[in-house]
Amino acid sequence: MSQSQPITKNASLRTRPWMATVLIVAGICAILFGLGSSIITGVANISFATVWNSIFHYDSSNEHHVIIQTLRMPRALAGALVGAAFAVAGAIMQGVTKNPIADTGLMGINAGAGFVLVLVFAFAPGLPFESIILFSFMGAGLGVGLVYGLAYFSKNGLTPLRLALAGAIVSSILSGISQAISLLFQINYDLAFWSAGGISTAEWFQVSVMMPWIVGGIIVAMILSRSITILSLGEEIAAGLGQKTRLVKGVAAVVVMVLAGASVSTVGGVGFVGLVVPHIVRFLVGVDYRWIIPCSAVMGGVLVVFADIGAKMIAMPYETPLGAIIAVIGVPFFLYLARKERREW
Amino acid sequence: MDIDLFSEKRKSRSVRLILLFAVLLLVGFVLSLNTGPYSIGPFEVLQTLLGEGSKKQNLVLFELRLPRMVIAVMVGAGLAVSGAILQGISRNGLSDPGILGISSGAGLAVLLFVSLYPATNMAPPFLMPFLALIGATATATIIYMLAYKKGHGISPTRLLLTGIAVGAGLSAISIILTLQLNPRNLEFVVTWQMGSLWGSNWKFVLALLPWMVVLLPYVYRKANVLNLLSMNEQIAASLGVSLQRERLALMAGAVGLAASSVATGGGIGFIGLLGPHIARRLVGPQHQYMLPITALVGSLLVLAGDTLGRSIMPATEVPAGIVISLIGGPYFLYLLIRTKG
Numbered sequence: 125m126s127q128s129q130p131i132t133k134n135a136s137l138r139t140r141p142w143m144a145t146v147l148i149v150a151g152i153c154a155i156l157f158g159l160g161s162s163i164i165t166g167v168a169n170i171s172f173a174t175v176w177n178s179i180f181h182y183d184s185s186n187e188h189h190v191i192i193q194t195l196r197m198p199r200a201l202a203g204a205l206v207g208a209a210f211a212v213a214g215a216i217m218q219g220v221t222k223n224p225i226a227d228t229g230l231m232g233i234n235a236g237a238g239f240v241l242v243l244v245f246a247f248a249p250g251l252p253f254e255s256i257i258l259f260s261f262m263g264a265g266l267g268v269g270l271v272y273g274l275a276y277f278s279k280n281g282l283t284p285l286r287l288a289l290a291g292a293i294v295s296s297i298l299s300g301i302s303q304a305i306s307l308l309f310q311i312n313y314d315l316a317f318w319s320a321g322g323i324s325t326a327e328w329f330q331v332s333v334m335m336p337w338i339v340g341g342i343i344v345a346m347i348l349s350r351s352i353t354i355l356s357l358g359e360e361i362a363a364g365l366g367q368k369t370r371l372v373k374g375v376a377a378v379v380v381m382v383l384a385g386a387s388v389s390t391v392g393g394v395g396f397v398g399l400v401v402p403h404i405v406r407f408l409v410g411v412d413y414r415w416i417i418p419c420s421a422v423m424g425g426v427l428v429v430f431a432d433i434g435a436k437m438i439a440m441p442y443e444t445p446l447g448a449i450i451a452v453i454g455v456p457f458f459l460y461l462a463r464k465e466r467r468e469w
Numbered sequence: 470m471d472i473d474l475f476s477e478k479r480k481s482r483s484v485r486l487i488l489l490f491a492v493l494l495l496v497g498f499v500l501s502l503n504t505g506p507y508s509i510g511p512f513e514v515l516q517t518l519l520g521e522g523s524k525k526q527n528l529v530l531f532e533l534r535l536p537r538m539v540i541a542v543m544v545g546a547g548l549a550v551s552g553a554i555l556q557g558i559s560r561n562g563l564s565d566p567g568i569l570g571i572s573s574g575a576g577l578a579v580l581l582f583v584s585l586y587p588a589t590n591m592a593p594p595f596l597m598p599f600l601a602l603i604g605a606t607a608t609a610t611i612i613y614m615l616a617y618k619k620g621h622g623i624s625p626t627r628l629l630l631t632g633i634a635v636g637a638g639l640s641a642i643s644i645i646l647t648l649q650l651n652p653r654n655l656e657f658v659v660t661w662q663m664g665s666l667w668g669s670n671w672k673f674v675l676a677l678l679p680w681m682v683v684l685l686p687y688v689y690r691k692a693n694v695l696n697l698l699s700m701n702e703q704i705a706a707s708l709g710v711s712l713q714r715e716r717l718a719l720m721a722g723a724v725g726l727a728a729s730s731v732a733t734g735g736g737i738g739f740i741g742l743l744g745p746h747i748a749r750r751l752v753g754p755q756h757q758y759m760l761p762i763t764a765l766v767g768s769l770l771v772l773a774g775d776t777l778g779r780s781i782m783p784a785t786e787v788p789a790g791i792v793i794s795l796i797g798g799p800y801f802l803y804l805l806i807r808t809k810g
Contacts (some may be wrong), residue, residue: 230637278806285626288633289563290805296738297798300791303663308785395637445648451641455634459615462630 139410144419147408151422155204158429162200163192165433167441170196194328202326202334203432204425206391207401209338209383211424212345214398215405215416219352220376221275224403225284225461228264228384229395232294235302236267237388242302246309253333253389260389265381270294272377323391323432324443330390337386341379342421348375349413356413394447396454397424403457427453483758486751490765494542497769501538501776502530537669541775541789542768543681544666544734545744547726549767550688552741553748553760554723557699558716561625562749562808565741566605566727568629570636572738574608575601575731577639577646580658584646595676601732602725609724611635664737664790666775673733680729685764688722692756695719699754737774737790739797740767746804770797 164170170188178189210228217226228234240263244251251259274290351372354362362369387394405419431449438444502514507529509517517526548566555564566572578600616624616631647658688695694715697708706712727741744767745759752758774789774796781787 274802274806285629286805288630289568290802292568292633292636293798293801293805296794300663300794300798303659304787304791307660307663307787308782442649445641445644448641448645451638455638455641458634458637459631462627462634463615463618 139412139415140408141415144409144415147405147419148422151419151426154426155422155429158426158433159200159204162203162429162433162436163196165436166191166196198328198331199323199326199432200429202323202331202390203428205331205335205338206323206387206394207397207424207426207428208342208421209387209424210394210397211401211420211427212342212417213380213383213387215402215413215420216345216348216352216376216380217398218402219356219413219416220373221287222356222358223284223287225288225399225458227396227399228267228380229393229397230288230399230458231267231271231291232298233264233267233271233380233384234388234393234395235295235298236265236270237261237263237385238393239263239298239302240266241389242305242311245311246305253330257333257337257386257389261381261385264385264388267294267298267384268377268381323428323446324435326390334386334390337382341383341386342417344375344379345383345417346414348372348379349417352376352417353411353413356411391446394428394450396450396457397427400454400457401427403461479753479755480758483752483755483762487758487761487765490762490769494765494769494772497772497776498538498542501541501772502534504776504780505529505534532670536671536674537666537775538772539674540666540669540677540733541771543674543677544730544737545740545767545769545771546685546764547677547681547730547767548734548737548740548771549744549763550685550760551723551726551730553745553756553763554688554695554719554726555741556745557695557756558719558723559625559628560699561629562746563629563742563804564625565739566723566731567736567738567741568636569609569632570612570639571605571609571632571724571727572731572736573636573639573643575605575728576662576736577608577643578604579661579732580643580646583654583658584650597673597732598676598680598729602728605724605728605731606721608635608639609720613720660788661735663788664735664793665786665788666734666771677729677733680725684722684726688719688726689757689760691715691719691722692760695756695760696754699756734771735788735790737771738794739801740770740793742801743767743770743797 160172160175163175164172168188168191170192174188175192177183178186178192182193183189213233214227217228217231218224237260240259241256244256244259271287271290271294274294275287278286351362351367354365354367355369355372359369362372401424402416402420405416405423409415409419427450428446431453432446434449435444435446438449499511499514503509503511507525509526509530513522513526514530516522517530522530552565555566555569556562579597581604582596582600612628612631612635615635616628618624618627643662647655650658697704698712698716698719731737744763747766748759748762752762770793771789774792778787778789778792781792
């Protein structure tokens, strides 16, 4: 299941296109079912028939129709998009760094985006979302830059342990500064809700701004997927096959930046999606990133859509933070990976 | 480089360094006494200490500043020595109560208390260290059990990775609890999590003091055991050290020190990492010399962090924990790059 032991084992090179196809088809069905379920669940009880009517016979005087169209639909869709984005970002990072525990949350990239967003909240509170999302890219880029820079300058690369440590430290420095700023500008309360991660406030407008970025990012990731597969076999092999490894890594970093930045600007710091999903997908479909990336996108969407239904249901009428729900799934998974601890760890 | 670790030269150098750091700490203490939103000159400080101060000076000095600084010194020593123990027994220079998730466990226990009993001001201060201890002990036990593998024991790598994961899980639970607080308590909890030395009155000094008075000398007496444990398991075992028992006892000491410090100081990170590291650079790995310097460096760092935090922007205090992580974080990253492994 790990891509970090190339060639030596036949099993690790296996790909299962049929399984990937099944996964994608089943995943899309699950997302559609999840979107529907997400739209009918909430404080106000709404039936499927009402949902159907609200789409095809919209009546602006019907309160339920308005709730569906302005609150529930954008929220569900935002969940699917964000989940896909985090999962693909994680898959790319794991492939490029050949590191099984790479993830935007663990590596401090979400914290980077969050840090810049705090700056925006403090110094330019009235900024429109189209600009906020650009700042969020810059922040994610800062996080990517810090962690990659560390890996570049360290003596013999960063082992998974060191990468995890570096991510934890980068996160804690950035969130320390964020907290200091929020303390100074007294935006603690807003920030606590935002950083807990949640899509309850997503609107059509936000969805329409982030959708092109996320869809574009995933498309570029799919174009890049063949090169990432080769890169995940090892840098020398990739170079030997005539690949421009620097170019691939650079484009991959930009894609991660855009995907993580767009997601964080909408839902805040949700970690572990990018860690868990690609692992499960790799276990099921094999090592070819041409399959891993689309499957991760679909499964990431499934995970977040259903986790968000959980966020609505667990303590109705209160929202449970989405980030916490995902962490409850992600932490045991991380522990499992830590326990497996192979020699290279 | 002198090869003989116990040489007279090294000993006298260590003693001189310990004295130097004690003097530095004293200077820091006096400087810190002068600074703050209401600045009091050195001469006035002396006057006030001798009982000749004005009412306001008395209040600021005796009721606000002095207890806070005493707590800073104790918290710094506690966290730094706790880090030194953890590094010794895990033979990994990157261990620290924060990274291992022990601080988050202590923090969660306190947070639970705050959210269940919103009138925290009424709670006896002696309760906090005990709650924190329960949280920290539970966390340490969980991490130890999860990292333990039959036949392999505890590997430092797995211990750290498990600590990071458990820490992330605990902070997710903390976030759920935090969001259910009212804005006033939230402000308190957020500030506390950043390491603000919030419990700064004489009651908290009294609550913290017994822990330090008992645990610090105990650990110092075990300096030789720590020397052996941090070298090599086989050597330690062949020299007749009962490994498991000593390791558990020392770990309990580390947990106690970290928990009581976190209960009063809040989530101050990096001290457990920086203190021992700086001390080791100065006097080498012998715990007899290293431990006192570790404690002094830790105290000095927290005191300086708190004083800076109070004086950078007097209107809104920056918590000591933030100041320290802004200095300590980059240093930690530098360590990550420089060391191999």
